[in-house]
Amino acid sequence: MSNLKQVTADGWDKTAETMAKFILKPTIGFSTYFAIDALNLAIPKELNEKSMTILDVACGTGPLSLWGTEVYRNTKFIATDFSPKMIEILDRLVKDNNFKNIETHVMDGQNLVIENDSIDYTFSIFGLIFFPDIIKGMKEMYRVLKPNNQSRAAIASWCTDSFLVQIFQETIDQLLTEQNGKPTTYRQTALSLSNESEFKAHLESVGFIDVSITRVEHPMELSEISDLIPMFKTNPTYIDCIDQLHSEELKSKFDQLFIEIAKSKNPSRSSDNNKLQLRSFSLIGVGTKK
Numbered sequence: 001m002s003n004l005k006q007v008t009a010d011g012w013d014k015t016a017e018t019m020a021k022f023i024l025k026p027t028i029g030f031s032t033y034f035a036i037d038a039l040n041l042a043i044p045k046e047l048n049e050k051s052m053t054i055l056d057v058a059c060g061t062g063p064l065s066l067w068g069t070e071v072y073r074n075t076k077f078i079a080t081d082f083s084p085k086m087i088e089i090l091d092r093l094v095k096d097n098n099f100k101n102i103e104t105h106v107m108d109g110q111n112l113v114i115e116n117d118s119i120d121y122t123f124s125i126f127g128l129i130f131f132p133d134i135i136k137g138m139k140e141m142y143r144v145l146k147p148n149n150q151s152r153a154a155i156a157s158w159c160t161d162s163f164l165v166q167i168f169q170e171t172i173d174q175l176l177t178e179q180n181g182k183p184t185t186y187r188q189t190a191l192s193l194s195n196e197s198e199f200k201a202h203l204e205s206v207g208f209i210d211v212s213i214t215r216v217e218h219p220m221e222l223s224e225i226s227d228l229i230p231m232f233k234t235n236p237t238y239i240d241c242i243d244q245l246h247s248e249e250l251k252s253k254f255d256q257l258f259i260e261i262a263k264s265k266n267p268s269r270s271s272d273n274n275k276l277q278l279r280s281f282s283l284i285g286v287g288t289k290k
Contacts, residue, residue, distance in 0.1 A: 013085035015234040016061060033218040034282050035064035035125045038154040039071070041214055041286050042121055049074055052120040056080065057109040057141060058127020062090040062102070069099050078114070080107035081127070110136045112144055119144045122153040126282075129157045129192045130236075138206045145289040152288050153208065157193035159215065159281035163267065164228075165190060171258045172241045175250050186244060190237060199285050208287025216284060219277035221270070225262045229255050 043052075052075045056065045059079040069077055079102055081087050087104050094102050107113055109124065110133055122141040131137040138155070145151040158165050168188060176184035193199045196213045203211045222228065232238045245251045267276045 012060075012081075012083040012236060015236065016083060016085035016089050029063060030218070030220050030280075031060075031125060032063040032067050034156050034216065034284070035067060035123070037214075037216045037282075038123055038125060038156055038284050038286075039064065039068060041212070041284055042123070042152045042154040043072075048072055051075070053078065053118065055112075055114065055119045055122040055141075055144060057112070057122060057124040057137070058082070058130070059090065059104075060086050060125075060127060062086075062093060062104075064123055064125050065090070065102050066093060066097070066099070069101050073101075075101060077102045078119075079104045080109065080112070082106065082108045110140060112140045114144045116143055117146050120146060120151050123155070124153075125156045126158065126190075128155050130189055134192055135202060135206060138202060138208075142206050142208060142287075142289060147289055149288065149290055152286055153203075154284055154286045155193070155203075157199065157283045157285070158190045159283055160191060160194050162280045162282075163220065163262075163265065163278035164232075164280065167228075167258060167262045167265070168237065168241060170261050171254060172244060174257065174261075175245055175253060179246060179250055186241070188237070189240070193283065193285070196283060199283055203285050203287040207289065209290055211285065211287040214284045214286070215281060217279065217281050220280050221273070221275040221277060223275055225259055225267075225276065228262060229259065 048071060052072065054068065054072065054075055054077050056062070056077060056079040059065060059081050062079050065077040065079040068075070079090060084106050087106050090104055094104070109128060110131055122145060124141065128134060128137045141153045145153060165188065169186065172186045173184060176186055193202070200211050200213050242251050242254060245254070267278050269275060270277055
């Protein structure tokens with residue numbers, strides 16, 4: 001089954017404003033916490049004040065660069081995404097917050113227009129996992145790194161037991177099984193690097209050494225489960241699930257079934273802010289260039 005919306009710029013353009021509305025407040029949000037983990041795993045703390053160049057591949061609306069620019073004050077951030085709308089929103093956030101060291105470009109992560117051996121650290125937070133050719137994306141991240149046995153890349157991927165991943169999986173599998181008259185499993189693009197050993201092997205295959213895969217957890221906070229539908233209605237992951245269903249009857253069942261399954265998991269609420277805590281897990285792969 002194809003996941004066309006998840007690998008086209010148009011698909012991500014349509015969800016850019018929604019992502020900015022629900023996630024960035026104004027420069028930190030849910031995905032930012034995983035970006036912080038990646039930065040801390042890749043860059044030694046003693047280098048925080050060093051002059052460096054960091055490349056943020058498939059940056060989306062820029063959570064890594066927006067947070068990083070306030071911590072790595074002597075660093076130049078190059079934030080790239082193939083979605084013009086994502087970059088438009090990031091440019092607006094950069095201007096509104098008067099950040100001076102973030103440079104943005106509309107650019108395909110599989111064909112980076114960046115010189116060989118010129119970057120100190122490269123990152124992709126839940127971006128490279130959607131590339132049509134993940135290995136090509138990794139090769140590009142490797143190519144642009146300086147060959148000094150210190151420069152590193154870090155890539156974040158979702159785990160199969162993350163709350164949202166599970167809900168999407170159970171919902172679409174149930175509807176596809178009804179459609180096909182037999183048990184059917186949908187392969188989510190978001191899980192392209194969810195196998196730890198395969199993730200590590202891919203990084204090593206393109207030349208990275210000292211590869212580590214670290215599992216981290218941060219909750220997605222919501223007021224109500226019903227907030228998930230407006231949050232993801234324009235997301236390519238949602239749209240591609242709907243596109244797998246051939247009849248309008250089955251498509252019309254998706255939202256209600258999605259919410260029912262999500263509620264059945266009985267997520268807990270925080271005692272601090274009374275918000276639902278949707279447990280979310282990521283694998284962060286880090287590798288060094290010789």
